[in-house]
Amino acid sequence: MDTEDPLCAVPEKPRYHHGALHDALLAAAEAELAETGLEAFSLRRVARRAGVSHAAPAHHFGDVGGLLTALAAEGFRQFIAAMTAHQARASRDPQAQIVAAGLGYIAFATERPALFRLIFSSDRPDFAAPGLAAGSAQAYEHLSRLVGARTGGEDPVDIAAVWAMAHGLADLMAAGRMYAIQNLAPADRDRAFCGILARTIPG
Amino acid sequence: MDTEDPLCAVPEKPRYHHGALHDALLAAAEAELAETGLEAFSLRRVARRAGVSHAAPAHHFGDVGGLLTALAAEGFRQFIAAMTAHQARASRDPQAQIVAAGLGYIAFATERPALFRLIFSSDRPDFAAPGLAAGSAQAYEHLSRLVGARTGGEDPVDIAAVWAMAHGLADLMAAGRMYAIQNLAPADRDRAFCGILARTIPG
DNA sequence: AACCTCATATTGACAGTGGCAAGATGAAGA
DNA sequence: TCTTCATCTTGCCACTGTCAATATGAGGTT
Numbered sequence A, B: 001m002d003t004e005d006p007l008c009a010v011p012e013k014p015r016y017h018h019g020a021l022h023d024a025l026l027a028a029a030e031a032e033l034a035e036t037g038l039e040a041f042s043l044r045r046v047a048r049r050a051g052v053s054h055a056a057p058a059h060h061f062g063d064v065g066g067l068l069t070a071l072a073a074e075g076f077r078q079f080i081a082a083m084t085a086h087q088a089r090a091s092r093d094p095q096a097q098i099v100a101a102g103l104g105y106i107a108f109a110t111e112r113p114a115l116f117r118l119i120f121s122s123d124r125p126d127f128a129a130p131g132l133a134a135g136s137a138q139a140y141e142h143l144s145r146l147v148g149a150r151t152g153g154e155d156p157v158d159i160a161a162v163w164a165m166a167h168g169l170a171d172l173m174a175a176g177r178m179y180a181i182q183n184l185a186p187a188d189r190d191r192a193f194c195g196i197l198a199r200t201i202p203g
Numbered sequence C: 001a002a003c004c005t006c007a008t009a010t011t012g013a014c015a016g017t018g019g020c021a022a023g024a025t026g027a028a029g030a
Numbered sequence D: 001t002c003t004t005c006a007t008c009t010t011g012c013c014a015c016t017g018t019c020a021a022t023a024t025g026a027g028g029t030t
Helices: A021-036 A043-049 A056-061 A064-088 A094-111 A113-120 A130-151 A156-174 A186-197 B021-036 B043-049 B056-061 B064-088 B094-111 B113-120 B130-151 B156-174 B186-197
Strands: none
Touching (some): A021 A043, A043 A064, A056 A064, A064 A094, A064 A113, A094 A130, A113 A156, A130 A156, A156 A186, A156 B186, A186 B156, B021 B043, B021 B064, B021 B113, B043 B056, B043 B064, B064 B113, B064 B130, B094 B113, B113 B156
């Protein structure tokens, strides 16, 4: 959250027409989501944080659902980026890539639990909206390709197994329910995750 | 939801002191949760459904969090019951019992998605409250015993693997995100789940 | 330059929400 | 019968999301 970014340099004096409210609201919403969580998310607080009236978001996002839809689309981009980042640090071996993607999956859930819940455990975004549906599909295809590289064919059941294992670990970690794993030292925790994730594809 | 249950026979004429408001509110809350979902849950609608003023629940549950805490505790009981029911129909073989528990896990999530989210993906219940913490711990121990019967020792990593796989499948099914599996015929779907769940414990 | 247009933002209202305080009710014990 | 006190209601407050009406001013046209 760098406020000195010259690329976003916009005059700071208050003016009637904000100029970049769309992006400012998205950033405010993301911060608000991270701080208060999804269940306490408030459109009016987002507007206040962006320094704008409570009805201003409506013009850009329609209603709170629209804002959350846009936020979820952005969330999927970050989600895929988290997997990709972890894969980049792993070997090219297909199995290692699957495990790395799983670690990225878990890292995203742990570091951004509210955003994770927004994209996977909420009914409030409109998942049929073009931008969001595309993000969701892109995430699935990302996983699908990984599994395909490992098994040869993209068997939906294999994909489901890898997906479910990564998702289960991620969701339980985001909710803070896996005490046995949470209490491990980071290195041991990662080792445990790797071992578990490696079980999903037999052979 | 049998309204003729003689065991619960309570005079039905409206009176100032309800007599069994605690249980009536819990039942109303569960119905409300199932119909409107967790994110649209409203304490006042629960009160209306129970035929009582909007402030009546406060005396029994404190606030909305208290009601959701009680509901979550009840949810864990039903959750464990779902696993137990599926296990009863399976063979005594430890591996078969693990798979059956997983199928029960998934069945609970698909049949009661809102309750499932309440106990696994919500911050609103107080999970430190005695009744709820006990239910949560009981569920973990249930899984723990199953895995122990299969492997000999209760390795937390083995438990985590089984738990995460079942949870991942359940959560993604509850959210309606596993299109590839959802579109399968019920028999094929169960076969797929069994195959996937069986992968979690190696050997 | 002056003017117009219209997307952008504000204000104010509305019904709905959770929580609190004050009061009404009536069941149970003295 | 009288008293007590848990139970339930009423009324209020701050807050929420959404809508309609209004104000603003940036950019294009003349």
